Amino acid sequence: MTTTTADTFLPEALRFRPETPLVDIGANLTHESFQRDLDDVIARARVAQVRTLIVTGTDVAHAKQAVAMAQRFEGVYATAGVHPHDASSWNDTVAQDMRALYRLPEVVAVGECGLDFNRNFSTPQAQELAFEAQLALAADSGLPLFLHERDAGERMRDILRSWRDDISDAVIHCFTADRATLHGYLDLDLHIGLTGWICDERRGHHLRDLVRDIPLERLMVETDCPYLLPRNLPAKLKGRRHEPALLPWIVQEIARWHDVSDTELGAATTRTAQRFFRIDTDA
Structure with a gap:
């Protein structure tokens, strides 16, 4: 572990303590x-009023690591799923492992799961099979x-x-798509996660015109760090x-x-995240 402290690691100009506690719904802290x-990362988050962290589990091993973090740190929770990049690894053993993880109080969501036809590290067919199994x-x-x-x-909408x-x-975590896709998700009564x-x-300008279409009770925030x-x-x-x-x-x-x-956006997204993940914290 490094000897840097939560107060001094970040440059002074980057230290920002908002008035209201925040929930980071997508942190890849198993990276x-x-x-x-x-x-120190957890300590700096708390100094910055990021009081609740949802650590993303993208396969069985990383989900178990996320659970271990949640058991170690107050205000930390885990998700458990198989990312579409790794969908070809889905089998009955993985399904059994996931069922066991979902019984743990630290696990608050199924995922990260879904479809990624941009890179197709797993075939679309394998992705759909693993996605429907996780649904x-x-x-x-x-x-x-x-x-x-x-x-x-x-x-995905179909x-x-x-x-x-x-x-x-x-x-839909780390939403980056267009207006039609956004409204398709909202019409399904889904929530939207926005990142940096x-x-x-260079590539996020279009989102600036879309954010007001997302009701605050459907919006959550995340870093998707690192x-x-x-x-x-x-x-x-x-x-x-x-x-x-x-x-x-x-x-x-x-x-x-x-x-x-x-303050209004922070408070609203925190309320939404607490309700969504069914967590009762001081955040």
Whole structure:
């Protein structure tokens, strides 16, 4: 573990403590880049008012790591699923492991699961098989869904529409698509997770025109760290690893385009996340 402290690791210009506690609904803290300083990362998040973290489990091994973190740190919870990139690994043993994980109180959602036709690291057929299997597990467990979709909006909506009466809540995490796709998800009564993508002037401009279409009771915020470092930061970050302590800068950008205050957006997304994940915390 490093000897840096929660107060001094981030440059002064990047320290931002909002008035209201926040929930980061998508933090990839099982990533190897957090192995050496996880305690400091959690401490810095708390200094930045990011009091609740949902750690993403993208396969059995990472889901178990996320659960271990949730058991170790107060205010940390886990998801458990198989990412579409790894859909070809889905089998009966994985399904059994997931069923066992869903019985744990630390696990608050099924996923990250879904469809990714952008890279197709697993074939579309394998992705759909694994996705529908996890939808069935979500229906059986009653847990909400933490969903990934890239370049597969139409097919995703078709599948979700056929399952909508059987599953509870679902969030499209790290939404980056267009207005038609957004409204298709909202019409299915889904939630939307936004990341630092909206802070990226190279590719996120279109989201700025869409955020006001998302009701605050359907909107949640996330870092998706260590990826998607916000490009609206007022100072450079050594190493460029994203972390939960930077979530307030994403909230600030979303609030700007939603035409509400940082405090209003932060409070609303926290309430929404607590309700969605069924967590009763002080966040």
